[in-house]
Amino acid sequence: MCALLVNPAQQDHDQDRELHVRTLSVPEYQAFLARYEGASFLQYPSWALVKDLWRSERLGWHCPDGEIQGAGLVLYRQLPGTRKYFAYLPEGPVADWSDPYLDRWLTPLLRHLRASGVFAARIGPTPAYRRWDATTVKSGGGPGRQISDVLASEVDPVGAALADRLRARGWRRCGGEDDGDAQPRHVFRVPLAGRDLKDVWAGFNQEWRRNVRQAEKAGVETVIGTFADLPEFYRLLRITEERDGFRLGRSLAYYEQQYKVLNEEAPGRMRLYLAVHQGEILAAHTMIIAGRRVWYQTGASADHRREVRPSNALQWRMMSDAHALGAQEYDMRGVPSTLDPTARAYGLLRWKLGTGGQVVETLGEWEIPMDGVANAALHKAFQAYLARR
Incomplete structure (x- = not known):
């Protein structure tokens, strides 16, 4: 055998x-x-x-x-x-x-x-290439800086060897102007294996813990939505795209199809989480579960009442649920490679860094x-x- x-x-x-x-x-x-x-x-x-x-x-x-x-x-x-x-x-x-x-x-x-x-x-290929813990990333920021400019906290030997073997066989790593990766090269992951929820909470920085508590104090409720809530999720997503200057280019029908087929394959594989405040949905995030892995896929939020921190409340609820499901890690998906605080994209990385996880450069x-x-x-x-x- x-x-x-x-x-x-x-x-x-x-x-x-x-x-x-x-x-x-x-x-x-x-x-x-x-x-x-x-x-x-x-x-x-x-x-x-x-x-x-x-x-x-x-x-x-x-x-x-x-x-x-x-x-x-x-x-x-x-x-x-x-x-x-x-x-x-x-x-x-x-x-x-x-x-x-x-x-x-x-x-x-x-x-x-x-x-x-x-x-x-x-x-x-699924092996990681390099990893940077949150503290290392924060200390390496500056004008014009990229994550690749910072010495990694860890280099995965399997990923490094595999890259060499693929090149030797004529494979070419994507990432140019015409053939960029379809999936994010840099992702952010919060480890859950071997940690209880107190450990995960302790890994948050002070701002994140304060924001989650603020949401609780303001009465923000986190609930799991249904297929019928997808149009509201999509409306908030369009608001988020306009506010943050990006465009995913996906239709409501795309998310409806995704929700339908993933949950037909395994009930609960795709979840829609809602943050509700005074009867209004202020944020909506999707989560996908497969095997021992969990992904935060797409997040959307309103422009108003942001002071009640609905997205922080949602993320803590989603991480808690992922932990209860026995997930090995909570994958927050893509982050930009820039470490320049003046860059518009840096805000997303800064937000995720507050959870105390790791930036992971995949093999691409x-x-x-x-x-x-x-x-x-x-x-x-x-x-x-x-x-x-």
């Missing part, structure tokens, strides 16, 4: 045992994810139903004896006017990225994709065109097509 984690005593034997790839049924795929528990929600079957402009396939890596060792949700996007596809595995596949014999995973994947008419592929997304000049040209044309959209 070939193990998911390589046994050093068997490496010479296992390196010759290439894994095989085949399409998995939904029950097979879900059974693997249930056993693994560490996969991103973007690798669950329901996510394919959110991305309705893409077709999808569930792949499994298996040993010669048939035991599934890894899995991945592949999203395929057709280049208009051709029969060729771009393949994307968001925050996936779920693989043993510490395996020194990386070709056991990548070779059968690329062979399968090539046979499916794919001209280029993008993957999102990596692309490779399939063999041949024609496929490289199609890849370039596809990037231009997405940029126009």
Whole structure:
């Protein structure tokens, strides 16, 4: 049997045992994810139903004896006017990225994709690359400064080795003007494993603790909303986008579809939290639960009565619920890379830093065109097509 984690005593034997790839049924795929528990929600079957402009396939890596060792949700996007596809595995596949014999995973994947008419592929390996604790980030700020200018608190050896191995095989890290990461490169995570809620609370800075108490004193209530509350969430999101100078570009129908399909897959997978004050919803945040992981996905708030701190109240409620669910960490998703206090985007990072978590630089997304000049040209044309959209 070939193990998911390589046994050093068997490496010479296992390196010759290439894994095989085949399409998995939904029950097979879900059974693997249930056993693994560490996969991103973007690798669950329901996510394919959110991305309705893409077709999808569930792949499994298996040993010669048939035991599934890894899995991945592949999203395929057709280049208009051709029969060729771009393949994307968001925050996936779920693989043993510490395996020194990386070709056991990548070779059968690329062979399968090539046979499916794919001209280029993008993957999102899950190992972290670097981490900075909140204190380190705060001390490293200044005009023109970036997170990359600050010495990391920790460098993940698996992520560093994997980056070198991917480069050596012709994969290119995304992040340029035409091929930026679809998922955030820098995220903010609050560790929950091995901590009780008192520890989590103690990790907040004084401002955060004061704001949560202020919300409680003002009578802000935090409740879990329903599908019927999504239009109000979306109205607040448009207000937030205008106030904070960003545009997610998603419609109400997008969030309604996401809520519907994620909760059909597993009741409670996506939750909508509301902060209510004097009968009015002042803030609404979404949370996603998958395995032992929890994500704060999208937040929205009103322009008025901000002094009652509804968003701080919501976050504390959501972290408390994540802790009760046994989550290993509370992922607050993307943060900007700037450490310049004068930059508009810095406010989001500053707000999240107050929870005492860590800035994590993920390994990012990596692309490779399939063999041949024609496929490289199609890849370039596809990037231009997405940029126009």
